[in-house]
Amino acid sequence: MPRRGPGKGRREQAPKRRSNRDGDDARSRGGAPRRIGTGRSRAEAPQRERGWTRLHDDDLDETVSYERLKVGRDRVESRAEADGYGAKIEGPAASGTVVEVQKGSFLTALDAPPELPPNSAPLPDFLRTWPRGTMKHYETGLANLVAAGDRVEVIVPPVHGNEEYEGLLTKVAPRRSTFRRLHPSGRSIQTLAANVDRVAIVASALEPPFRPGFVDRVLACAASCQLPAALVLNKIDLGVDAETEALLEVYRGLGVPIFRASALTGEGLEPLRAAWTEGRTVLCGHSGVGKSSLLVALRPGLAEQVRVGEVSGVTSKGTHTTTHARLYRSAEGEIIDTPGVREFTPADTDKQNLWAWFPEIASRRDGCAFADCTHTVEQGCAILAAVAAGEIHPRRHESYVRILKSLPE
Numbered sequence: 001m002p003r004r005g006p007g008k009g010r011r012e013q014a015p016k017r018r019s020n021r022d023g024d025d026a027r028s029r030g031g032a033p034r035r036i037g038t039g040r041s042r043a044e045a046p047q048r049e050r051g052w053t054r055l056h057d058d059d060l061d062e063t064v065s066y067e068r069l070k071v072g073r074d075r076v077e078s079r080a081e082a083d084g085y086g087a088k089i090e091g092p093a094a095s096g097t098v099v100e101v102q103k104g105s106f107l108t109a110l111d112a113p114p115e116l117p118p119n120s121a122p123l124p125d126f127l128r129t130w131p132r133g134t135m136k137h138y139e140t141g142l143a144n145l146v147a148a149g150d151r152v153e154v155i156v157p158p159v160h161g162n163e164e165y166e167g168l169l170t171k172v173a174p175r176r177s178t179f180r181r182l183h184p185s186g187r188s189i190q191t192l193a194a195n196v197d198r199v200a201i202v203a204s205a206l207e208p209p210f211r212p213g214f215v216d217r218v219l220a221c222a223a224s225c226q227l228p229a230a231l232v233l234n235k236i237d238l239g240v241d242a243e244t245e246a247l248l249e250v251y252r253g254l255g256v257p258i259f260r261a262s263a264l265t266g267e268g269l270e271p272l273r274a275a276w277t278e279g280r281t282v283l284c285g286h287s288g289v290g291k292s293s294l295l296v297a298l299r300p301g302l303a304e305q306v307r308v309g310e311v312s313g314v315t316s317k318g319t320h321t322t323t324h325a326r327l328y329r330s331a332e333g334e335i336i337d338t339p340g341v342r343e344f345t346p347a348d349t350d351k352q353n354l355w356a357w358f359p360e361i362a363s364r365r366d367g368c369a370f371a372d373c374t375h376t377v378e379q380g381c382a383i384l385a386a387v388a389a390g391e392i393h394p395r396r397h398e399s400y401v402r403i404l405k406s407l408p409e
């Protein structure tokens, strides 16, 4: 009697469909946000498993699986088929760096062109790379598995004539660091950039006004990622008001390096150039503060690629365009711009340990009367006392309270 393989039948539940349905269920239930880190609670695990079939080698009856997968013995040429079945795609391997994450694909700069057959079409500067089918279907609790700055390995099937090259992602190298945030949905963690060395918060004194709440969010976010952060005050040609000056002093007191610059006049660019020549810097800042202008001022070679004065995040029709980070490589140091990313809520943290990313709270919390003090309303709170005594700036405390309220339990 023919053996009915354990994988048979279950394979028909397309993983993608299944995971979508789970998502809808979760949404319709509403309620509390999911646990960070997994994206799902443990209680949901059995339900999730049901949608998945783990195929052991022993379970794979070759003839059945070939038939079922409709792959046959021919090489799979189309990406759509490969997506679904993790089929074999042939071509030379290459390594590279992801410069931008787009809808489902990764724009990748290859370290060196792979050896392609003679009379293949010329390779583009940036190769559009797609993940293998399976990678897209597992719910990991992460909004994205690959980020700008990731080191990857790809397969590059040769193409001829006018066909477009498309790489297949085969491997993502371990990261030396990640800059990540809680996704605005509150349900997953989003890696904005990988293998970065420092975060630069770009702000302007005027037009748009200086926003300390934003600075505090990025500072907490960077600290939770163990990344050093600096503050760049751009547009100093427009003047700096006394209130902003006072806040800059507060940040300086907290050990945050402060740069003052004008992309317009070129003032203050030298120290930035010097500070960013080594490694990789991520620029964060509201639209209009001058991130693109600074990029072009520091790297005139990018003038063709980077558009200044572009309203990012929203098109004229009011729909969202890309909010994706873009890596600009250069021998004078690499810079990642994050246009359209406005929310920086620290990931890997919760209400109980947010204090750790506020140095002036971390250093005083031992003085609180209660070990589980939230530093918001408690009697005998050393932090509230320090705010009242003028030792902690009220705006910093206000930022702490705001972030606290926006975090999951």
Ligand SMILES: Nc1nc2c(ncn2[C@@H]2O[C@H](COP(=O)(O)OP(=O)(O)O)[C@@H](O)[C@H]2O)c(=O)[nH]1
Binding pocket: 234, 235, 236, 237, 238, 261, 262, 263, 264, 265, 285, 286, 287, 288, 289, 290, 291, 292, 293, 294, 307, 308, 309, 310, 312
């Ligand atoms: N006065 C002045 N204007 C600037 C400066 N840097 C940028 N701008 C202007 O601010 C606007 C937004 O700049 P942009 O670089 O596109 O900001 P981004 O959205 O942060 O990338 C543009 O009109 C720039 O010309 C500066 O240092 N001084």
Ligand SMILES: [Mg+2]
Binding pocket: 291, 292, 293, 307, 308, 309, 310, 312, 339
């Ligand atoms: Mg810009």
Ligand SMILES: [Zn+2]
Binding pocket: 365, 368, 369, 373, 374, 375, 376, 378, 380, 381, 382, 383, 384
């Ligand atoms: Zn307290």
